[in-house]
Amino acid sequence: MTTDIQKADQEILRIGAPAKSERKINTSSKPLIEFKKVTMQYPGRLAVREVDLEIREGEFVCLVGQSGVGKTTLIKLLTIQETPTTGEVYVAGRNLADLRSKEVPLYRRKIGVVFQDFKLLPQKTVWENVAFAMEVCGFSNAEIAKRTEKVLDLVNLGRRAKNYPHELSGGERQRVAIARALVHSPKILIADEPTGNLDPVNTWEIIELLYRIHQKGTTIILATHNRQVVDRIQKRVVLMKSGKIVSDQHGGKYVI
């Protein structure tokens, strides 16, 4: 890594220190994530219409609504897989549309993403899957070894390190994916239907893990249509319907 990159790295995201476990959400400070009148028009389909949404540092936000209402589109806008047709997305005060293409990978290292289908590499072991995320970013082997061990312990998979994904249960696979997302110590963890493929027991394992990560100060965005999960977490619930946010409640429940 050159110093240039490190400098750019610092410039891109000054997201501040991680919140303490008991830290109250500071509603007066600038939001960490801000959608401003964001519209996303796909050919023949309006996925998101004029969405305004603010998420503060340290929040746990459940993004709920039925399939196809635009949750995944919002997430894709956050990970810069898509750029909004109109409107702006700000993260840590910076308009994502202004990021140069070289800065995009550096930005992505600051956000962890977890998917319904895990997206693990089948030919790599648990350890290699997690280490891979650091390898591709140019970390030294020593750093990678240290950090991989740490996150695998965090998701309680240390003893499965040498197994391949197909030898794991669904819940374990998702925990590997979460470990991989956490390897860069992201300030934001985005989970897109992480429990969609899991049975209730595994679902709770994952939700508990997300909750623990949240307690350590990471901002979490959880997109789900699982009513029980949302009702039990009792966090901020943002409900979407056909591309719009129709309700936004703290300590909320999943109401349609």
Place this chain on the structure above:
Amino acid sequence: MSYKLETVLRIVKLGLNNFWRNRWLTLGATLLMTLTLTMISVFLLFSFIVRDTAEAIRSKIDVTIYFTDDAVADEKIMALADRIKSQPNIQEVIFVNKKQALEIWQRLPINEDVKKPVSDSYNPLPRSLQVDTTDPDEIQGVVSSIEIADTEKLICNECVSYVKNKDAVNKLVSITRLVQRVGLFLSIFFGIIAIFNVLNIIRITISARSDEIEIMRYVGASNAFVRGPFVVEGVLYGVLGTIITTLFIVLVSQIASGYISITADVLNLSFGAYVLHYIWQIIGFQLLIGVILGVVVSVISMRRYLRA
């Protein structure tokens, strides 16, 4: 972007791993690359042969000036040679003195009875100047150049001789040129077909790994890093293709050496030796084409996966 050695090694390792892991696909790509390179090499070799034999035939068209009058001093002939040499279109002027003429005479494949009377003591053979031209098509120009250079009028009538079957030779030369052009056209044509196939199979090997590319991007790999292993693979296709093609060509040319006589007849080289003579040029050409093709096709094919 500057990389640490560790990162470069990592990229090379990833490329090699991918190559091995998808070995059936990459083997297919390597074989297609081999086919492409073989085709290009064969045509390259073919055009070398056509060029060299044409050159050899054309170089046999030279002009010889005989000096039947032994009274003319060697020095005067040498001076004339220098004047001819300064004319345009002249490549070289060689003076053949009486002794050399005798040696040539004795080597001629003719009846010994005819040869015998001529010896050191009785040598009626004329001295001569052998004039090599740069462009055999311009024999007439050379003859007039010689006339201009002959300021002292040393050259007698009918003493300038040149190949009388010039037209036949020229016809042969123009046929070889035609063959060369057809060869070039065919090599381009088949080359395009082969390149198209290489392109397609490399696209398949890349789309087989679109998941991996996606994941690399999610975890924040730079585009250069994502591209790296594919560049390594592209280089591998080129290098392996070159090795296989070269082994194939050398093997076949050594086996076929006894059956292909064109090079032996015209160039005094067996076909096998001829191929070996050019082998480094062929290898260099293959490596250049193979590596550039492999890398360019890989990078182009994966470009769509790198769009944000």
